[in-house]
Amino acid sequence: MSAPYAPPPQDYLARLNPEQRSAVETLDGPLLVLAGAGTGKTRVLTTRFAHLLMTGRAQPHQVLSVTFTNKAAREMRERVGAILNRPVEGLWLGTFHALAARMLRRHAELVGLTSSFTILDTDDQARLLKQVMEAEGVDLKRWPPNGLMGVIQRWKDRGLTPDRIPVAETSDYANNRAEKLYAAYQARLIALNACDFGDLLLHITEILRTNAEILASYHRLFRYILVDEYQDTNLVQYLWLRLLAQGHKNICCVGDDDQSIYSWRGAEIENILRFERDFPGAVVVRLESNYRSTRPILAAASGLIARNEGRLGKTLRAGHANASGERVRVVSLWDSEEEARMVGARIEEARRGGQNLGEIAILVRAGFQTRAFEERLVTLAIPYRVFGGAKFYERAEIRDAIAYFRAMSQPADDLAFERIVNTPKRGLGDTAMAAMHKLAREQEMPLRIAAQRLCETDAIRPRPRAALRELLENLTRWNAGLEREGHVVIAAQVLEESGYIEMWKTDRSIESAGRLDNLKELVRAMGDFPTLGAFLEHIALVMENDDNSEGQKVGIMTLHAAKGLEFDMVFLPGWEEGLFPSQRSLDEGGAKSLEEERRLAYVGITRARKHCTISHAANRRIYGNWVSSIPSRFLDELPESEVLREGGVTQAPRLPASVFSAGTPLSSQRRPRVIEAGAWEVDQRPEREKAFARGTRVFHAKFGYGRVLAVEDDKLEIEFEKAGVKRVLDRFVEPA
DNA sequence: AGGTTAGTAATTTTT
DNA sequence: TTACTAACCT
Numbered sequence: 223m224s225a226p227y228a229p230p231p232q233d234y235l236a237r238l239n240p241e242q243r244s245a246v247e248t249l250d251g252p253l254l255v256l257a258g259a260g261t262g263k264t265r266v267l268t269t270r271f272a273h274l275l276m277t278g279r280a281q282p283h284q285v286l287s288v289t290f291t292n293k294a295a296r297e298m299r300e301r302v303g304a305i306l307n308r309p310v311e312g313l314w315l316g317t318f319h320a321l322a323a324r325m326l327r328r329h330a331e332l333v334g335l336t337s338s339f340t341i342l343d344t345d346d347q348a349r350l351l352k353q354v355m356e357a358e359g360v361d362l363k364r365w366p367p368n369g370l371m372g373v374i375q376r377w378k379d380r381g382l383t384p385d386r387i388p389v390a391e392t393s394d395y396a397n398n399r400a401e402k403l404y405a406a407y408q409a410r411l412i413a414l415n416a417c418d419f420g421d422l423l424l425h426i427t428e429i430l431r432t433n434a435e436i437l438a439s440y441h442r443l444f445r446y447i448l449v450d451e452y453q454d455t456n457l458v459q460y461l462w463l464r465l466l467a468q469g470h471k472n473i474c475c476v477g478d479d480d481q482s483i484y485s486w487r488g489a490e491i492e493n494i495l496r497f498e499r500d501f502p503g504a505v506v507v508r509l510e511s512n513y514r515s516t517r518p519i520l521a522a523a524s525g526l527i528a529r530n531e532g533r534l535g536k537t538l539r540a541g542h543a544n545a546s547g548e549r550v551r552v553v554s555l556w557d558s559e560e561e562a563r564m565v566g567a568r569i570e571e572a573r574r575g576g577q578n579l580g581e582i583a584i585l586v587r588a589g590f591q592t593r594a595f596e597e598r599l600v601t602l603a604i605p606y607r608v609f610g611g612a613k614f615y616e617r618a619e620i621r622d623a624i625a626y627f628r629a630m631s632q633p634a635d636d637l638a639f640e641r642i643v644n645t646p647k648r649g650l651g652d653t654a655m656a657a658m659h660k661l662a663r664e665q666e667m668p669l670r671i672a673a674q675r676l677c678e679t680d681a682i683r684p685r686p687r688a689a690l691r692e693l694l695e696n697l698t699r700w701n702a703g704l705e706r707e708g709h710v711v712i713a714a715q716v717l718e719e720s721g722y723i724e725m726w727k728t729d730r731s732i733e734s735a736g737r738l739d740n741l742k743e744l745v746r747a748m749g750d751f752p753t754l755g756a757f758l759e760h761i762a763l764v765m766e767n768d769d770n771s772e773g774q775k776v777g778i779m780t781l782h783a784a785k786g787l788e789f790d791m792v793f794l795p796g797w798e799e800g801l802f803p804s805q806r807s808l809d810e811g812g813a814k815s816l817e818e819e820r821r822l823a824y825v826g827i828t829r830a831r832k833h834c835t836i837s838h839a840a841n842r843r844i845y846g847n848w849v850s851s852i853p854s855r856f857l858d859e860l861p862e863s864e865v866l867r868e869g870g871v872t873q874a875p876r877l878p879a880s881v882f883s884a885g886t887p888l889s890s891q892r893r894p895r896v897i898e899a900g901a902w903e904v905d906q907r908p909e910r911e912k913a914f915a916r917g918t919r920v921f922h923a924k925f926g927y928g929r930v931l932a933v934e935d936d937k938l939e940i941e942f943e944k945a946g947v948k949r950v951l952d953r954f955v956e957p958a
Numbered sequence: 959a960g961g962t963t964a965g966t967a968a969t970t971t972t973t
Numbered sequence: 974t975t976a977c978t979a980a981c982c983t
Contacts, residue, residue, distance in 0.1 A: 291972045319973045343973085363979090419973050454972075487971065588969045590974090610971080651959045686959095763973065782970050804969055822970080845968070846974040962982075968975090 234269055234276075234305055238262075239541075245476075245507040246270045249279060252467070252501030254452070254494070255476040258538045259523075259828035260514030260788065263476055264294075267450060268301040270474065275306065280445045286466065287315040289450040292764045294786075295320070298450070314444070318459050320763050322422040326429070329436060333425045334412045338755075340628065341762035342411075345621065346637045347371065347418045354407045360399065370395055374404050378420030379488030381427055381458035384408055414636055423458045430465045441469025452477030452497075456488035464500065473501065479534050480527050483782060483822050485815070495534060512538045512828075514788055516547025518864045519834050523827040525861035530817045538828075550827065550834045552857055554869030557841040557848075558796075562598040564837065565793050569776060570602055572791060572833075579605060580774035581790035585781050585826050587802040590844075591795065592778050599776060609779035615761055619726065619737040623744055624761055626716050627709075630701045631754055634668040643673070646725035648689040654682045670694070696720065709754040713745050781826045792830035797823075797838045797854035823856045836860075837869075 235243060245255045245266045257263035271287060274280045289295045295316050303310045314321060327337045342350065351374070352367045373395055377387060384405035411417065417425065430437045447467055449455070452475035455463070467473035475497060482491040498504045512520055517540040524538050555561045569582055584595050592608055599606045614620060622645055628638035644650040654676075661681075662672035676682055677691045700716050707715070717723050723741065726734045751757035777789070796802055803819035811818070827834055838853045918930045920940060932939040 289972090293972085317973065341973090344971090422973085451972085483970080484972075486969085590968080593974090647960080649959070653959090780970060782972090785972085801969095806969060843974080960983090962980105964978100964980085966976100966978085968977105 234272060238265070238269065239511055241507060241509050241511065242266050242269075245474075245509065246273050248505050248507065249274065249277070249446075249472070251471055252497070252504035253474040254497045254501075254504055254506045255474065255509060256506060256534055256536055257476050257478055257509040258512060258536055259478065259481065259825070260512040261509035261538070261541075262511075262513060263450075263478075263509065264297065264301065266509065267448060267476055268298055268305060271298070271302050271448060272305040274446055282310055283312045283314060284443060284445045285314065285448065286321070286444040286446070287313070287448040287450075288321060288463070289315075289317055290454055292317055292320075294450055317763070318455075318462075319419055319422050322426045322462070323417075323759075323763060325440075326417070326422055326426045329426070329429050329433075332429050332433065335415055335417070335425075338415070338632075340414070340416045340632065340635060341422070341759075342416050342418045342637065343615070343621075343762065344419075345616075346416075349640075350410060350414075350637060351403075351407055354410055355403060358399070358403060358406060360403070365395060370400060370403060373400055374407065375420055376488055377404065378418075378424045379456040379458055381424060381461050383424065383428060415634065416637075420458075423462055427458055427462045427465065430462065437465060437468075440466055445470050445472060447473040449473065449475040450477075453479050453482035453491055453494045454484050454489045455493050457490055457493075460490070460493045467501070471501070471503075479532075480530070480536075480821055481785060481825050483785065483818060483825060485811075485818055491532070495532065506534075508536045510536050510539055511541035513541040515828060515831055516540065518547050518549045519827060519830050519832075522550040522834070522860050522864040523824050525864065526820065526827065526856060526859050527824040529859050530820055532814070532817060547832060549864055549866040550836065550860065552860070552865050552867045553835060553837040554853070554867070555837055555839045558594055558839045558843055561795050561837050561839045562594040565595060565795060565835075566598040566602050566604070568793075568835065569599070569604055569791075573604065577791065578774050579776050581831075582793075583777040583779065583784065583787070583789040583791070583829065584793045584795065585779060585784045585829065587781060587796055587804060587822070589780060591801075595778050595795075599778075604776060605773060606776040606778055609777055610783035614740070617737070617740060619740055620744055622722065623713075623717060623741055624758070626720060626722065627713060627754060628758065629670065630697045630712075630716060631704070631758075633670050633697075636662070636669040639668075639670045639673075642720075643669075643690070643693065646721045648693065649686045650690060651686075654686050654690070657681050670697070693720075704754060709751075709757065710745060710749045712754075713748055717741060717745070781822050784829050785825050788829055788831055790831045791833040792826070792835070794823075794826045794834065794836040795838075796842075797836050797857055798842065798851040799854055800851055801842070802854055802856070820856060820859075 235246065238246060239262075242262055242265065245253070246269045255263070255266060257266065267287075271285060274285055275282060287295075287298060289298060299310065299313065299315055302313075302315075314324075316324070323341060326333075326335075327339070330337045330339055348367060348371060351371055352362065355362060355365070355367055355370065377391075382388075382391075384401060387401050387404070408421075411421065430440070444466060447463065449463060454477070463473065463475075475494070477494050479491055479494050482489060482494070485491065493500075498506065515523075520538045520540055527533070553561075553564060555564060565584060569579075572582065573579060584592075586592055586595075596606065596608065615624070622642060625638040625641040628635045629642055632638070640655075643655075657676055658669055658672050661667075661675060662669045665672065665675075667675075673690055674694055677687055677694065680687075682690070696716075696719060700712055700719075703712050703715070723738065726737050726741075729737075748754075748757050751760060777784075777787075781794075800808070802823070803816055807815040807819050827836075836857065838857065839851075841848050841850045843849075920928055920930060920938075928940040930938050931941050
């Protein structure tokens, strides 16, 4: 065939280093690419894809490419397109869940679903499970639904359908009823023609392992398989891949065992550790040249991760001119407030030095740590953004809107109908809802149909009945208009006529304006899809954080959320025993989860390109009270030669001798010590005195302009133009 | 039916 | 400390 991918890309192979090149050119048989942080993993993956096509080994649709996140899938799609110099279509490239859903739709009837099954999100799952538990008469106070949710999810992660739960595994949850509840929950899902996230993989794997014909058809289809982030796969994902790879055995998994940080979500690091045994004849390629960080940063990270036992082993080398660079700083502070001041001051200093704020990140172990930094940055008027909060599609208004669309287009979608039936308030309470549920259950009909029947009787009072009838008529009418008007027009109409928009307009809380914006954005985004169905599929699996990242902002996020990102300057606060490593991992997981915490530390350090500042505070405010803590063991594990320690140790500890006499002596760094407040300071000027009279117009970095209503010591009550009435400290505002 | 208050629990969250 | 839920009152 002549030039199938014209124009031929330039020397795409020549731009790879030898190890990358071998990862790209080893095409036959199983291949494990151990890609350390910043070693060009994505480049290898995409170049390999292109190489398969360029060498004529496969057509684009004959390669299965799997990622974990939509972001990674999108990036890969774009980069493959760029290398081939043309858009790529018809690819089997996507997340585990999206690909599984696509396959499952083709064979849905084999597990009792139809090809138009709905995909439930976590919220729907939780509500459904709760209903099932209530129906089974479980005491929800004694047995919180979340607990069972976790148990079921872990079973699903391991490919266990209700009939496959090993006897030894029967959880003692709710007096040994976990399995039964699991089975009931699954039955409910099938009845609703719905899947939760776990089901997508569970069902398709079940189909592949019991149906040789179908499996063979995929073997014919997929000549090559590419997997990203293999260290994060769970058992069912592994089983799915293994089944599909049985055909040609051309499976290439890319991953880093040192960055496996999701065991609590079902990921099994053993998958990657076991690769060579699972896939006989496997070749392993290590990518160890790092193009991201300076040598001291790499050395510090490598020294730390070397303490782990369960790893395949690799050492990061500085890949190019990064031979020099400043050492990793470890700063000791008196308390968490001082820690926040230190970070704030250094960011301010960097900003004065021309550092781009978008290249600075504060990475924390747990969500609650973000608050202190937010407050500090607000005070300093440094723009920031907290990542990983509520996702766009998880916000209440978006979920409500989607529920309207689902309820409209799918009369059997009970969960959607239930969500919107009394939102906005239509005067339907427990009585009306109970009547609906009862009828639906007795007649085995969808809720919406039951509601319709009830409207024809006098089982509910006239006022709620009229409201309900209006809603039902609207749903039918909107749905009828879909084809004629198009889904975007109808969507706007639904939100308007249902009273939903009005509900938020009337709402006087701070967020309501933002919610209305989000709804507008949602309707706009729908225009990117040909049909409502296409949009709903997208939203279930793909909808992401809306990214209104205008301008350069400091990123504040958890270490987990930072994986895969990189920044010039990284702050890693809160390295204290009990916080990082977290108490819970210490208590529950033993040595294995301590290793995972250490990997998390490794991920944190390797996010930094040039500057890495780790800190710990001797005292920290947790849930309202002060707790004192000792430095994290990870601080001791950093190679001393790569580290610059700051913050005053002024005296020997004066704790009772018994603390130290028992067991192994603590090394000097871990000993509680007296830390001089302010030792880290660059230059600290006293904050300017401020006084605000009632009626003064003021400006606040987060809430915008407002007017002072009342003054009480240093607290002001301010009516903000956008944000409503709030109480803030006077130092957070300035005269407008 | 819906708003208010008291009680309780509290890592990490790719889909 | 906050945020969410469940009983409680109007």
